[in-house]
Amino acid sequence: MSDTVTTGAPEPGQASSTLSRRRVLQLGLAAIPAVCGAGLLSGALATSDDVVRGAELEPAGGTYDPSAHDWAFVMDTTICIGCGRCVEACKLENHVPEDPELNRTWVELHVLAKDWTVTVSSPAGGADGTPAQATVPAVADAAVRNAYFVPRTCMQCENPPCTWVCPVSATYQTADGIVLVDEKRCIGCGYCVVACPYGARYMVPAGDTTPKGVAGVVDKCTFCYQRITRGLLPACAEVCPVNARIFGDRNDATSAVSVAIDQKRVRVMKPALGTRPRVFYTGLEGEVD
Amino acid sequence: MSVRLANRELPTDPRVIARAMRLRVAATPRPLRIWYSVLLVLCLVGAVGAVLCLPPGWEVLGTRPSFEWGILISAYVFFAITTSGLCLASSLGTVFGIEMFIPLEKRHAILALLCLVTAFGVIALDLQFPVRMVFGAVLSPSLLSPMWWMGVFYGAYLVFLIVEVLSMFTGRWQLHRVACVLSSITAIVAPTTLGAVFGVLSSRPYWHGAFTPPAMVAAAMLSGTALLGIVFSCVHRFRLAGFERVATLAIPAIRLLLTIILAVTVLVLGWQTAWGLYGDVPGLSDATAAILVGPLALPFWVFRVFMGLVAPLALLALPRTRTPAGLFAASCLAFAGLFADRAIFVSAGQVAPATAVAGVLPSPFAAYVPSLVEISVVVGALAFLALVYTLAELHLPMGEHQGHLAGAFLGSGRLATDAGTAPGTSAGGEEPTGSGRSAPLFDGSGGVL
Numbered sequence: 001m002s003d004t005v006t007t008g009a010p011e012p013g014q015a016s017s018t019l020s021r022r023r024v025l026q027l028g029l030a031a032i033p034a035v036c037g038a039g040l041l042s043g044a045l046a047t048s049d050d051v052v053r054g055a056e057l058e059p060a061g062g063t064y065d066p067s068a069h070d071w072a073f074v075m076d077t078t079i080c081i082g083c084g085r086c087v088e089a090c091k092l093e094n095h096v097p098e099d100p101e102l103n104r105t106w107v108e109l110h111v112l113a114k115d116w117t118v119t120v121s122s123p124a125g126g127a128d129g130t131p132a133q134a135t136v137p138a139v140a141d142a143a144v145r146n147a148y149f150v151p152r153t154c155m156q157c158e159n160p161p162c163t164w165v166c167p168v169s170a171t172y173q174t175a176d177g178i179v180l181v182d183e184k185r186c187i188g189c190g191y192c193v194v195a196c197p198y199g200a201r202y203m204v205p206a207g208d209t210t211p212k213g214v215a216g217v218v219d220k221c222t223f224c225y226q227r228i229t230r231g232l233l234p235a236c237a238e239v240c241p242v243n244a245r246i247f248g249d250r251n252d253a254t255s256a257v258s259v260a261i262d263q264k265r266v267r268v269m270k271p272a273l274g275t276r277p278r279v280f281y282t283g284l285e286g287e288v289d
Numbered sequence: 290m291s292v293r294l295a296n297r298e299l300p301t302d303p304r305v306i307a308r309a310m311r312l313r314v315a316a317t318p319r320p321l322r323i324w325y326s327v328l329l330v331l332c333l334v335g336a337v338g339a340v341l342c343l344p345p346g347w348e349v350l351g352t353r354p355s356f357e358w359g360i361l362i363s364a365y366v367f368f369a370i371t372t373s374g375l376c377l378a379s380s381l382g383t384v385f386g387i388e389m390f391i392p393l394e395k396r397h398a399i400l401a402l403l404c405l406v407t408a409f410g411v412i413a414l415d416l417q418f419p420v421r422m423v424f425g426a427v428l429s430p431s432l433l434s435p436m437w438w439m440g441v442f443y444g445a446y447l448v449f450l451i452v453e454v455l456s457m458f459t460g461r462w463q464l465h466r467v468a469c470v471l472s473s474i475t476a477i478v479a480p481t482t483l484g485a486v487f488g489v490l491s492s493r494p495y496w497h498g499a500f501t502p503p504a505m506v507a508a509a510m511l512s513g514t515a516l517l518g519i520v521f522s523c524v525h526r527f528r529l530a531g532f533e534r535v536a537t538l539a540i541p542a543i544r545l546l547l548t549i550i551l552a553v554t555v556l557v558l559g560w561q562t563a564w565g566l567y568g569d570v571p572g573l574s575d576a577t578a579a580i581l582v583g584p585l586a587l588p589f590w591v592f593r594v595f596m597g598l599v600a601p602l603a604l605l606a607l608p609r610t611r612t613p614a615g616l617f618a619a620s621c622l623a624f625a626g627l628f629a630d631r632a633i634f635v636s637a638g639q640v641a642p643a644t645a646v647a648g649v650l651p652s653p654f655a656a657y658v659p660s661l662v663e664i665s666v667v668v669g670a671l672a673f674l675a676l677v678y679t680l681a682e683l684h685l686p687m688g689e690h691q692g693h694l695a696g697a698f699l700g701s702g703r704l705a706t707d708a709g710t711a712p713g714t715s716a717g718g719e720e721p722t723g724s725g726r727s728a729p730l731f732d733g734s735g736g737v738l
Contacts, residue, residue, distance in 0.1 A: 087648075101353065106648030125648030152645065161492065167437035168425030185425055188345060188417020190357040191436055194639070197492035199646030202354035203417070206346030215346025216417030269644075273491050 066175035070250040074260040075151045078283035080244035082149035086236035087127040093235035100124035104221040105153040114143040154200035154221035155277030162192035186217035328676040335669010338662045345417040349662040355646040356657040361415035363632040364667045368408035373476040374513020375401040380473035435485040442479040480509045494572035496638040512627040518620025530687035575641030597626015
C-alpha cells in the first residue's frame with residue numbers, strides 16, 4: 001500500500017506537490033502544541049478575565065465575601081412615582097448607551113382596567129418620566145381599576161436561563177447570586193437575549209458610550225456590582241426619591257429588604273417559569289409579566 | 290511548480306494561471322459564462338455585506354433587543370437543516386440499502402458539505418466574535434447549552450462529511466462506509482439539537498416544546514430533498530455525468546420522497562397552527578395570530594403555504610407535470626418555501642414578546658426589517674453555494690464508481706453484483722459507461738472551462 005497520499009500520479013521529471021502520510025502525521029503532531037498553546041493563551045486571557053471578576057469580587061479593602069450575601073430588591077409599586085431618575089442614574093453610573101431603547105433598568109406604567117386587562121407603556125424606558133399624553137390611547141377613556149409604575153431590571157434569577165444557554169459560559173452567576181457577563185468571553189450570539197424571559201438584556205452597539213468599553217457583547221443590570229461589593233447601594237436605589245427600590249441582603253434578617261419581603265405581600269414575575277427571581281414586587285395586580 | 294488534483298496538472302505561477310483562465314473563459318459556452326458572471330457578482334455583493342458584518346457592534350443588521358435573531362439566523366438554520374436533509378435522503382440508500390434510493394452519492398455529499406460550510410459562514414457573520422466562539426467552546430464549554438451541543442454535532446458532522454467526500458474520491462470504500470454511517474447518525478442528531486436551541490426556551494412559547502426538534506428534522510428532510518430535486522433535474526436536463534441513473538433511479542426516488550415529506554410537512558404545519566389556536570397562551574397565541582393574520586401572514590400564506598406546499602404537491606400530483614421539469618419546478622418552490630418557513634419560524638418566536646425588552650414595549654408586534662447588509666449576505670451565501678457546486682459538478686468526476694455502489698450496502702455482497710447491472714454502470718470498478726459527459730451543452734472533455 002502506498003505511503004503517499006496523492007490526488008494524481010505525478011509525471012516523471014515534473015515537480016509535484018504530494019502529501020506523505022508521515023507529513024500529515026507531522027502536521028497533526030505540530031497542531032497539538034499549537035492548539036494547546038492557543039489554549040494556554042486563551043486560558044491566560046481567561047485568567048485576566050478572572051482578574052476582572054476578582055476585582056469585582058474583592059473591592060477596596062478586600063473584605064467582600066460573596067458567599068456571605070444574598071442580594072435582593074423589593075420594588076414597591078405603591079410608592080414609585082415614575083420620575084425616571086433611576087433610569088438616568090443607571091445610564092450615568094454604568095455607561096449605558098444613550099439610545100432610549102437600550103436600558104439596564106426602566107420604568108413601566110401599568111394601567112389595570114375594570115375588566116382586569118393590563119396595558120403597559122414605557123416611553124423612552126421611563127427615563128423622562130411618563131407624561132400623561134404618553135399613556136396608551138386605548139386606555140385613555142377606559143374604566144381604570146388601578147394604575148402604578150413598575151420599575152424593571154434584571155431579576156438576577158436563582159435559576160437563570162441566560163447562564164445555561166450561553167455556549168461559552170460567558171454569562172455566569174456569582175456566589176452572592178448576581179448574574180454577570182464576562183465581556184472578554186461573550187461571543188455576541190444573542191442567545192441569552194432571546195432566552196431571558198424578562199427582556200433584561202441587550203447587545204451593546206459600537207459608540208462612545210459602552211458599559212465596559214466593549215461593543216458587540218451583551219449587557220445587563222448587575223445590581224451595580226461595582227457598588228454593592230463596596231458597601232454602596234445600586235445607583236438606581238441611591239437616587240430614588242421615594243425609596244421605592246428597596247435593596248439589601250436577604251442573609252441579614254434585619255435588612256430593609258428582608259423586612260419588606262417578610263412583612264409585605266410580595267410576588268415575583270413569571271413564577272411559573274421556575275426562574276426564582278431575586279426581584280420582588282409589592283402592589284402588583286392582575287396578570288403582570 | 291505545479292500540483293496535481295483529480296488527475297489534472299494545475300499551475301501555481303500566477304501569470305500562467307491568469308493566461309489559462311483567460312483561455313478557459315473564452316472557451317466557455319455563453320450561457321455558462323453568464324451563469325458564472327451572475328454568481329460571481331452576487332458573491333461579491335455578499336462579500337461586501339460580510340465585511341460590513343465583521344466589526345463588533347456595528348449596527349448593520351436590522352435586529353434590535355426585542356428581535357435579536359434576524360434573517361442571518363434564519364439562513365443559518367436553513368443551510369444547516371438542508372445539509373442534514375441531504376445526508377438523511379442519501380442515507381436511505383447508503384446506510385439502509387433501499388435500492389431505489391441508492392443515489393448518485395457524490396452529489397449528495399458535496400452538496401451537504403457545501404451547505405454546511407455556507408451555514409458556518411453565515412452564522413460566523415451573525416456572531417459578533419466568531420473567533421472567540423471557537424476557543425470558548427473548547428476552553429469554557431457549557432454542557433447545558435443546546436447551542437454548544439449543536440456546535441459539537443455540526444462540527445463532528447463536518448469532519449464526517451469531509452472524510453466521506455475524500456474517501457469517495459480516493460476510493461477508500463471501507464472508510465467511506467463508516468463515514469456514511471457516522472454522518473447519517475449525526476445528520477439526525479444535529480438538526481434535533483438545532484431544534485432544541487429553540488425548543489428549550491420557555492421564554493418563547495412559540496418555539497418552546499418537545500415538538501420543535503422533530504419538526505426541525507422534517508424541515509431538514511424537505512429542504513434536502515428539494516435541493517436534490519433541483520440538482521438532479523439539472524443533471525438530467527444538461528445530460529451531465531450519470532444522467533441515465535438520474536433518469537431511472539434518482540428522479541423517481543426524489544419525486545416519491547418529496548411527495549411524502551411534503552405531506553408530512555403539511556401535517557406538521559397544520560398541527561403546529563392548530564396548537565397555537567387552542568387556549569390563549571401568551572406568546573403562543575399571539576405568534577399564531579401574527580402568522581395567520583398579522584405581520585407574518587403574507588409570507589406565510591403566499592410563500593409558505595401556497596408556494597412552498599400547495600403548488601409543489603400539485604405539480605407532483607398532476608399527471609401532466611410528472612416530468613423532470615415538473616420535479617424541478619416543485620423542488621424550486623419547495624426549497625424557496627422552506628426558506629420562508631424557517632424565516633417565519635425564527636420570527637414567530639420573537640414577534641410577540643410577552644414582556645418589554647431593555648425598556649421597549651413592542652406593540653402590538655415586534656418589528657424587524659432585514660437590512661441590505663443582511664440580505665446581501667444571504668444572497669451571497671446562496672450564490673457561493675451555487676457557484677462552488679457548479680464548479681464541482683463540471684470539474685470533478687461525478688460518475689459513480691463501482692466500488693462506491695458496492696459500498697452503498699453495508700455488509701451486503703449483493704449489491705456488488707447487482708450494481709454491475711445497474712443502469713449506466715459497468716462492471717470492473719471503473720467509471721460507469723455512459724456516465725461521462727455526452728452532453729450537448731457541455732463538452733465531453735470533463736469540463737467546460
